[in-house]
Amino acid sequence: MTETVDLTKYGNRSYVRAVLGTQFDDMPQYVDFLRRAGEEVPATAADRGTHRPENKPLPYEYYLDPKYVPEEIEKIWKKKWQVACREEDIPNIGDRVAYDVGPLSFLIVHSGENEFSAFWNSCRHRARRLCGSKPESGDMVQCPFHAWSYDLKGQLAWVPRHEEFPSANAEKFSLRPVQCDTWGGNVFINPDLEAGPLSEALGVMPSHYLDCPQEDRYTAAWIRKKVKINWKSGLEAFLEGYHVLTTHPSGMPIFGSTYTQTDCWDDGKASVSRLITPALVPDGWVKDDVTPRLALELFCNTYGLPFPPEGVGKTVGEARAYAAKKTAELHFNERGVDFSDRSISYLVDMHQWFAFPAHFPWWGEGLSWWYNFTPLGDSPDECVMEIRWLRPIEKGAPRPPLPKCVEIDFHEQGRDYPETGQVGFIMDEDMENMEEVHRGMKAADPAVARPILATEQEIRIRHFHEAYIKAMDITL
Ligand code: FES
Ligand SMILES: [Fe+2]
Structure with missing residues (x-):
């Protein structure tokens, strides 16, 4: 490591409040950021969402009151793909x-x-x-x-x-x-x-995955985590990158959450959405502190890529190109998968999709994860988050054996199971909020027991609420 920065200060709320200010005058969303940087924009990222969901935040009672559980079973879990x-x-x-x-x-x-x-x-x-x-x-x-x-x-x-x-x-x-x-x-x-066919429920999503076939992947790591939170607020925590500032401060030097692009599509049959966050682009909150070289060094450490030779990574573009090239080489060396013609965006950035009611496939190799949420039993207070790390294989190649699913109980953490590695570590950071969100919903003054949602960064939660309200046939 040739450069250092004190990452802990970004987890310090006083520092964030005092030093970083509260808003950005110029914070382009992902594709605009890439265009300004003169980088190739993958067609899938340039294909923007066509739906602007309504702003009707779901009141907390729908997360807490057991009377909605049987209704969700009838109207969502017995009705949706x-x-x-x-x-x-x-x-x-x-x-x-x-x-x-x-x-x-x-x-x-x-x-x-x-x-x-x-x-x-x-x-x-x-x-x-x-x-x-x-x-x-x-x-x-x-x-x-x-x-x-x-x-x-x-x-x-x-x-x-x-x-x-x-x-x-x-x-x-x-x-x-x-x-x-x-x-x-x-x-x-x-x-x-x-119900209509699955293809109807997936909407535009499969067309975006033609060059990223999820069937040519295997489960390399697998976690099932029991969480004391309603399934809806559990998954909502993964629909936005707005929580990175205080929940994942150590990720800020390498993932530009403030440049996150959000897109929603809804044709009345499929409710799907996506977020894209660039990698190797220091988050807007830390951009004056983190050089492209430091972002590259941290990225290479995190992803197990060869440490960059001296002098490489003077610009964001150079750092991204190096990381993408080494990521492609890693996949070729590991399983013979050839990504040499893929965009930098495909290889290093985070592209996360969501299909209502509860599935998150990811796109590309930046973070090739997979989440699924399910309510647990008859309780509105408990759910299961299933996480997989899906690694690519060559078309038609046999999949390596399935790893054992690591079952993590309510009171346990990912770090109790070292085999969960980086996935478990990041999951733990998100889990710190979960139970407290649920308790906070119960603690809210009933006169104001509903959230307020950001216009862009939380638009996918607005969309989720809209789809839920429609499925449940609720009038708010
Ligand atoms: S054989 Fe299945 S319940 Fe009797
Ligand atoms: Fe998170």
């Missing part, structure tokens, strides 16, 4: 897992060649959940209670003492299917058999 698992979780025919969302549970089965099926995870005899928290495999789904057995398409295939169940035939007593489809290596379900 949602990610149940990744294909690599059930790589072989006969493999299956449970997907739990609130009190609901679904059985996801690799049921044939390139075919996945999903069912209500409930035995037709006396209801026992067929698949529990452990993945299972085999050519029959056999209930552990009395051994009723179903084939991989859910057809009732065997009933012990069948003579005592004269009406229990496959036509009437097979597993009850739900809609199941895949996109980008993700298995989606929709319990509503009348």
Whole structure:
């Protein structure tokens, strides 16, 4: 390290307040920033959102009152396309897992060649959940209670003492299917058999992923974190970069959160949004303190890239070009994936998407993460955040074995599990706010128990609220 800066001061609220001021006169959003810098703008980033959501912030009662839980189950979790698992979780025919969302549970089965099926995870005899928290495999789904057995398409295939169940035939007593489809290596379900196809629910998103196929990725790290917060406020914390200033101060020298671009699309069927934040561009709050060279050194350290030779990184453009080149080399050396023709933006920046109700795929290699949120049980106070690190593989190459999912309980942190590495560290920073947000909602004066949302930096939360209000059929 040739340069140093005291990063801790950015986590000091007094310093931030006194030294940095409160607003910027000139803070271009991502694509404008790239254009000014004379850098290639990827077509996907230049394709801007077409939807301006209404400004109707959702009152806190919807996050707290248990009476809304059954309503959400009926109107959202039983009606919307949602990610149940990744294909690599059930790589072989006969493999299956449970997907739990609130009190609901679904059985996801690799049921044939390139075919996945999903069912209500409930035995037709006396209801026992067929698949529990452990993945299972085999050519029959056999209930552990009395051994009723179903084939991989859910057809009732065997009933012990069948003579005592004269009406229990496959036509009437097979597993009850739900809609199941895949996109980008993700298995989606929709319990509503009348709902439109998955493609409708994803809107413009797949067209932006044509050059970043999520199916050509494998799960390199996998975390499931239980959190004491409502699922909605849990995911809202990831819809904006506005919290970086005090929540992720150590990231400010290398990620320019103040240049974040936000985009929303909504055609009435799909509610999707995106944020893009540049890397190797010091955040607006610290731009006078951090040289491009320092940003580059920190970036290389964080991402395990070779330390830049002396003299490299005098300008932001040079630092970004070096980091992108080394990122492409890293992927080529690791798994033979050739990214040599990719834009700097693709290789180093953060491009995060969101599809209502609760899925976050990321685009590019800057942060190739994947999040999914689900409510836990019948409680409005608990949810599960699932995080994966999806690394690229060559088209059609076999995926490396799935790592064990690190299950992190309410009271535990990512740093309790060293194998979660950088992902766990950043997750911990976000988790510091979670329980306190939920408690703060309960502590709010009922006369003002709703948020105020920024016009651009929090526009995706406005959009999320708009989609939620519509799905729940609420009049505010
Ligand atoms: S509950 Fe499944 S076989 Fe009895
Ligand atoms: Fe965060």
